[in-house]
Amino acid sequence: MNSKKISRRNLFKASAIAGGGLMLKLSLPANALEDGATTLVKSSELNFYVKIASDGQITIYAPNPEMGQGIKTTLPMIIAEEMGANWDDVEVVLAPIDPAKFGLQGSGGSMSVTRNFDAMRRMGASAREMLIGAASQLMEVERRDLKAESSQVIHGSGRSMTFGQLASVAAQQPVPVPEQLSFKDPRSYSIIGTSVGSVDNLVIATGLSKFGIDVDVPGMKFASYTRCPRPGGKAISFNRAEIKALPGVVDAFILQPDARSGKASMAFLEGLAELQGGVAIVGDDTWSVFAAKAKLKVNWDESAASADQWSKMVTDARAIAAKGGGEVKLVGASVPEALSDSNNRTIEGFYEFPYVAHVCMEPMNCTVDFRKGTAGKPASMEIWLGSQFPNQVKEIAENMLGVKQENVKVHGLRMGGGFGRRAVHDFAAEAMAISHKSGLPVKLTWTRTDDIHNDYFRVGGFENMKGAVSPDGKLAAWDQHYIGFADSGKPVIGSGLRGNELPMVAFDNASVRQSMMPVATACGAWRAPGSNTNAFVEQSFIHELANLAERDHVEFLTELMGSRRWIDEGNISALNTGRAIDVIKLAAEKAGWGRKMPEGTGLGLAFYFCHAAHVAEVAEVSVDADKNYRVKRVTVAVDVGPIINMSGAINQVQGSIVDGLSTMALQEITMQNGRIEQDNFHQYPVMRIASTPEIDVHFIQSDNKPTGLGEPALPPLAPAVTNAIFAATGERIRSMPLSNAGFKLV
Amino acid sequence: MSKYTLSVNGENLEVDVVPDMPLLWVLRDKLKLTGTKFGCGIAQCGSCTVHIDGVAVRSCVLPVSAVSGPVTTIEGLAPGDDLHPLQSAWIEHDVPQCGYCQAGQIMSAAALLSNNSQPSDDDIDQALAGNYCRCGTYVRIRKAVHTAASFYNADKRNG
Numbered sequence: 001m002n003s004k005k006i007s008r009r010n011l012f013k014a015s016a017i018a019g020g021g022l023m024l025k026l027s028l029p030a031n032a033l034e035d036g037a038t039t040l041v042k043s044s045e046l047n048f049y050v051k052i053a054s055d056g057q058i059t060i061y062a063p064n065p066e067m068g069q070g071i072k073t074t075l076p077m078i079i080a081e082e083m084g085a086n087w088d089d090v091e092v093v094l095a096p097i098d099p100a101k102f103g104l105q106g107s108g109g110s111m112s113v114t115r116n117f118d119a120m121r122r123m124g125a126s127a128r129e130m131l132i133g134a135a136s137q138l139m140e141v142e143r144r145d146l147k148a149e150s151s152q153v154i155h156g157s158g159r160s161m162t163f164g165q166l167a168s169v170a171a172q173q174p175v176p177v178p179e180q181l182s183f184k185d186p187r188s189y190s191i192i193g194t195s196v197g198s199v200d201n202l203v204i205a206t207g208l209s210k211f212g213i214d215v216d217v218p219g220m221k222f223a224s225y226t227r228c229p230r231p232g233g234k235a236i237s238f239n240r241a242e243i244k245a246l247p248g249v250v251d252a253f254i255l256q257p258d259a260r261s262g263k264a265s266m267a268f269l270e271g272l273a274e275l276q277g278g279v280a281i282v283g284d285d286t287w288s289v290f291a292a293k294a295k296l297k298v299n300w301d302e303s304a305a306s307a308d309q310w311s312k313m314v315t316d317a318r319a320i321a322a323k324g325g326g327e328v329k330l331v332g333a334s335v336p337e338a339l340s341d342s343n344n345r346t347i348e349g350f351y352e353f354p355y356v357a358h359v360c361m362e363p364m365n366c367t368v369d370f371r372k373g374t375a376g377k378p379a380s381m382e383i384w385l386g387s388q389f390p391n392q393v394k395e396i397a398e399n400m401l402g403v404k405q406e407n408v409k410v411h412g413l414r415m416g417g418g419f420g421r422r423a424v425h426d427f428a429a430e431a432m433a434i435s436h437k438s439g440l441p442v443k444l445t446w447t448r449t450d451d452i453h454n455d456y457f458r459v460g461g462f463e464n465m466k467g468a469v470s471p472d473g474k475l476a477a478w479d480q481h482y483i484g485f486a487d488s489g490k491p492v493i494g495s496g497l498r499g500n501e502l503p504m505v506a507f508d509n510a511s512v513r514q515s516m517m518p519v520a521t522a523c524g525a526w527r528a529p530g531s532n533t534n535a536f537v538e539q540s541f542i543h544e545l546a547n548l549a550e551r552d553h554v555e556f557l558t559e560l561m562g563s564r565r566w567i568d569e570g571n572i573s574a575l576n577t578g579r580a581i582d583v584i585k586l587a588a589e590k591a592g593w594g595r596k597m598p599e600g601t602g603l604g605l606a607f608y609f610c611h612a613a614h615v616a617e618v619a620e621v622s623v624d625a626d627k628n629y630r631v632k633r634v635t636v637a638v639d640v641g642p643i644i645n646m647s648g649a650i651n652q653v654q655g656s657i658v659d660g661l662s663t664m665a666l667q668e669i670t671m672q673n674g675r676i677e678q679d680n681f682h683q684y685p686v687m688r689i690a691s692t693p694e695i696d697v698h699f700i701q702s703d704n705k706p707t708g709l710g711e712p713a714l715p716p717l718a719p720a721v722t723n724a725i726f727a728a729t730g731e732r733i734r735s736m737p738l739s740n741a742g743f744k745l746v
Numbered sequence: 747m748s749k750y751t752l753s754v755n756g757e758n759l760e761v762d763v764v765p766d767m768p769l770l771w772v773l774r775d776k777l778k779l780t781g782t783k784f785g786c787g788i789a790q791c792g793s794c795t796v797h798i799d800g801v802a803v804r805s806c807v808l809p810v811s812a813v814s815g816p817v818t819t820i821e822g823l824a825p826g827d828d829l830h831p832l833q834s835a836w837i838e839h840d841v842p843q844c845g846y847c848q849a850g851q852i853m854s855a856a857a858l859l860s861n862n863s864q865p866s867d868d869d870i871d872q873a874l875a876g877n878y879c880r881c882g883t884y885v886r887i888r889k890a891v892h893t894a895a896s897f898y899n900a901d902k903r904n905g
Contacts, residue, residue: 068844068881197840204845205833207781207820211846214780222775247747247764287771288764290787361785361793361846361880416783416846417880448786647840651883655843658882681790681878690871692884 044171046127048101049079049120056151056164058085061095063102064112065388066200067418068655069710070648071112073199075120077644081191082124082184083131084148085163092199097390097410105412106389108423108525110611110708113644114572117706125181127170134170135161149190186642193701195647200414212386212413213445215367221250223444224289225430226296227278227454230305230674232520234277238298243281246295248288251438252281261400261429266392268423268493272456272524273396275429282438286445293447306520306674313460314352316517317483321350321464326481326513329497330504335511338477344468345548346477351537351734354668355460357684358526362386362416363451366431369441370401380407381432386415388423396429401436419659420525424456452684453676456524457669459485459495463537469549475560478503478510480538485523486516494529501538502609503560505567505575521671527659528711531610535715536664536722536736539606543723544732553605553723554588572612572705580607582700583616583637590698591618591635600624601632602727606719612704613712614639617657619693621724628746629728629738631661631693631721636713638697641704653697653713660717662687664736665745691745750810754779755822765811770794772810773819781820781849785878792877795850796820802857804876820849823856831897832856835890843881851877855891863898865891 043053051059060079066072076092079085095102103119128148135153136143138161145156154160163170186192203209228234235254243252255278262274279298283289320326339346366385373379381403383393390412394405415422431444446454466479484495496514504510526532546556564578584607588594591603601622608615616637623629634657643649666685670677678684722733725743733741751760754777761776768787773779773796782805785793789804796805799815824830832852842848851874858865858873865873870891879887 068842070843195840197837198842200845201837201840201842204842204848205836205852206829207779207823207849209845210780211783213784214774216778216780285763285767285771285775286784287767287775291764291766359880361783361791361844361878363784415844417844419880445784448788651840651843651886654885655882658884659880662882680788681786682788686791686878686880687882688871688878689874689884689887692882692888695885 042168044167046130046171047123047175049123050083050127052163052167052170054164054167056089056162058090058151058163060090060092061102062092063095063105063116065105065107065390065412065415066094067107067386067388067415067422069107069652070198070645071107073196074113074644074648075116077191077196078117078120079124079127081189082121083128084150086151087191087196089151094412097412099391105391107418108388108420110711112708114612114705114707121183122178122181125183126176126178129176129181130170130173131163131166133173134166138166138169192644193642193646196645197647210413211362211416212367212384213362213365213416215384215413215443217367217369217384217441220367220441220443221282221438222284222286222289223431223434223442224281224293224447225278225434225444225450226293226298227276228300228302228305229453230302231276231522233300233302233305235279236299236301238279238296243292243296246288246292248284249292250282250284252279252292253437254279255430255433255437258400258433261396263399264392264395266389268525269392272424272522273426273429275400275433276426280434280437282434282440282442290447306671308519308521308671308674310355310670310672313517317352317462318350320483320515321462321481324481326515328513329499330510330512332477332509332511335477335479335509338468338509339466339479341468343471344476346466346468347544347548348464348466349541349544349732349734351463351465351540353460353533353536353736354670355457355521356526356663356667357452357455357457357669357678358417358419358421359452359684359686360415360417360419360421363446363448364421364427365443365445366428367441367443368431368435370432370435372439378407379403382409382411383428383432384411384413385428386413386422387425387428388415388418393425393428396425397432400429401432419527420529421456424524426454448681449679452678452680456522458526458529458532459492459523461485461495461533465537465541467541467545469545473549473551475503475507475545476509478507480510480512482512482514484514484516485519487519491516492519492523493525494523494533496530497534498530500567500574501534502575503542506560506562506577520674528610528714531608531711531715535606535608536718539608539716539719540722540734543604543719543726554584554593557605557607558584572707575609576614579614579639579700579702580609583607583614583639586698586700587616587618587635587637590637590696591620593618597727600728602724604720604722604724604727606716606723608712608715610715611712612640612707613709615712615716617716617720619717619720619724621721621728623725623728627743629725629743630746631691633694633696634717634720635696636698637700638709638713639700639702639704640709640712641706642701643699644706649699649709650697652709654695656711656713657695657717658687658692660714661691661693661721661745664718664721665738668737668740687745748811752810752813753816755818761810763810766809768806769796769808769810769813769817770805773805779819779821783846783849785847791847792850792854793847795853795877797853797857800857800860802854820853823852830856831894832859832890834897835894838893839886839890841883841886841890843883847877847879851879851887855894858891859895859898863895865895
């Protein structure tokens with residue numbers, strides 16, 4: 001099948017039909033991986049996103065970076081649906097980095113679907129109208145008697161023309177006015193809402209997919225970089241002669257810190273990509289520069305280095321909690337009265353959660369070819385990397401090295417994980433500086449230890465909780481003191497309260513205060529920032545209060561929601577209590593809530609709202625006498641509006657459950673005099689396959705706008721599991737990871 | 747530097763490298779076979795799994811001088827343009843998310859299936875215990891291995 005186009009759908013069908021003995025022949029033309037459109041036939045561009053070849057092949061550009069969240073498949077599905085394309089005919093190509101054509105081209109905050117759904121529908125509808133216009137002209141019939149489906153335009157009489165036949169004339173049609181476009185009735189969808197395999201599955205399964213780390217540029221050298229073990233330190237000198245004499249080493253030099261690289265137009269990135277001082281080694285292959293790195297002896301200037309100490313942070317936080325106070329964020333009318341009312345029952349708990357790392361499976365890396373300016377030709381740069389916001393690296397090139405952004409070409413590659421880490425481009429700044437100084441095209445690869453030590457961590461923190469329930473079993477007071485971290489007086493990403501958490505938004509007598517401690521360790525966005533820790537504290541403490549009131553947890557939680565309403569009408573980023581109640585009840589029902597559980601087992605519930613998503617989870621856990629616990633099943637109910645790709649959506653939920661469990665069970669980053677104490681996976685493990693629970697996913701496809709699912713299924717997992725452990729054992733866990741309390745995930 | 751002749755995916759290839767260079771970097775940087783991935787360098791994550799004489803090994807800690815048999819990587823798992831049943835099953839179950847670890851997962855699973863054509867969940871958990879998936883695709887990996895085993899067995903019955 002050399003000449004035959006490789007279609008994922010064909011492949012899927014073939015594998016399903018073939019059953020046993022499937023041996024599909026595969027021969028990918030060299031350019032098929034780069035650009036699905038065959039170059040042998042004429043291809044017509046209908047808009048920036050859609051090309052149709054005369055043989056009927058449809059190429060759709062996927063605008064946003066892919067890190068495993070499935071967006072490279074999801075957004076083109078929306079275009080194909082509105083066009084009336086047959087998905088079998090579609091080849092998806094990752095769009096070049098060109099914000100003028102493709103907009104923000106960023107992946108973060110579970111925003112890609114939310115932000116792009118209507119834009120993608122317009123692109124598809126626009127292409128469809130141009131195809132119908134072409135058919136009307138060629139078939140000499142009225143537009144109103146034509147419809148587009150299965151990659152054809154069909155007339156009421158039954159006559160039809162294929163998209164391929166229409167393509168070149170369609171490309172000459174006037175571009176429709178966006179306001180006049182109409183969209184398909186969702187009931188007639190044939191692609192949206194179905195299960196579509198990720199468009200890159202074939203190249204991934206055969207080892208042909210190209211990640212940033214796989215980039216190979218002619219003349220390219222390889223580099224390692226070594227920062228001061230205490231962040232903020234800089235290199236004074238090192239054993240350069242010894243390093244340069246090692247096999248495969250080409251050059252070695254010091255880079256000084258450079259704050260200019262941290263200037264960023266996107267506010268949340270400002271300051272984060274500052275070039276850290278260190279030693280670069282350039283060589284003939286990755287191993288040579290890694291082996292040389294291990295032999296480095298560096299004299300560091302640590303006068304401005306971090307002295308962060310996790311153990312001291314814990315002690316200080318406890319002292320702050322005992323003292324009270326803090327910045328007042330919200331005041332309930334009678335919180336102290338309710339807490340001291342002897343008729344009420346009260347409870348207090350100090351919660352803590354650690355710093356955690358992203359540990360993307362693909363360590364950070366970046367390839368840069370810096371070309372010096374010559375007479376009449378300005379300096380230029382070509383950059384290859386996996387990034388959640390690839391266009392942003394142009395700013396680093398301009399700010400740090402004076403290369404004008406228009407002379408910087410960025411190639412965004414598939415990411416071996418992102419989770420927020422690849423929103424920050426410190427590693428790209430290093431690669432640029434190394435290519436600039438060495439004058440060579442260079443691929444910088446971090447070791448796993450670099451990747452952990454140099455992370456922008458999920459910030460740790462503490463919350464001191466007090467609550468009261470009235471004699472009739474209702475919540476009477478909620479007092480929350482958040483003790484987090486700030487850098488130069490500004491809370492770091494993910495530290496603090498957003499202000500729209502439960503129960504505060506639906507309950508009047510709540511007080512919230514916040515105290516911030518200084519931190520020098522770098523912090524960043526980690527899958528559902530803020531939410532992934534606040535959910536643990538708040539949803540655990542609501543369970544504590546339900547137990548104190550001797551109430552059923554589902555009943556107590558849904559009662560808190562009150563009447564069915566939007567908390568902030570018209571704002572999809574605010575909670576809808578009715579939808580919350582619906583997912584809670586659905587998860588409970590599907591999990592068999594209320595059934596009698598055997599000794600040593602329990603069900604635990606949690607609900608959380610973030611990223612415009614309502615998610616409830618019920619964990620079923622068994623615990624033995626030695627505190628070995630197994631999460632047998634997690635039942636999930638999600639409302640993110642209509643689902644675009646059912647298989648992708650379920651995959652995101654399954655992954656969020658595993659990620660959440662891995663993190664709460666096993667993971668903790670600690671600082672000792674500034675140095676990160678975990679060097680590799682033997683000290684910072686990731687959950688292995690044997691601990692994987694059954695995961696039962698249910699969607700309520702409400703009339704919400706479709707919103708993203710990369711993050712919101714993660715936050716409820718930790719409290720669902722600890723609430724289940726309480727149900728099974730009576731032991732309340734207020735600290736993550738659970739391994740610190742002697743609980744072992746099996 | 748020393749010269750080594752390696753059998754990789756059925757081809758004999760000569761490389762001139764230091765004896766302690768791990769097979770991983772010989773494959774990736776010298777032979778440009780980048781399907782085998784770097785994850786940790788200490789045999790903890792399994793991203794670098796290849797076969798030597800059909801046995802799954804972590805290529806990130808195996809010096810090239812210690813390679814004792816024919817090497818198979820993800821690129822050579824199935825002969826020519828064929829797909830291995832595991833690769834078909836991975837596509838059918840839409841297993842990958844980021845995809846970075848999947849070559850290693852498939853290589854570990856392939857070593858399992860060659861010895862045990864009807865693995866239980868426990869067998870799969872044991873054979874894949876050395877392979878991290880940071881995205882959490884474990885549920886689908888298990889299913890895909892079972893599906894591939896059924897392809898395998900049907901294949902055998904059909905001769």
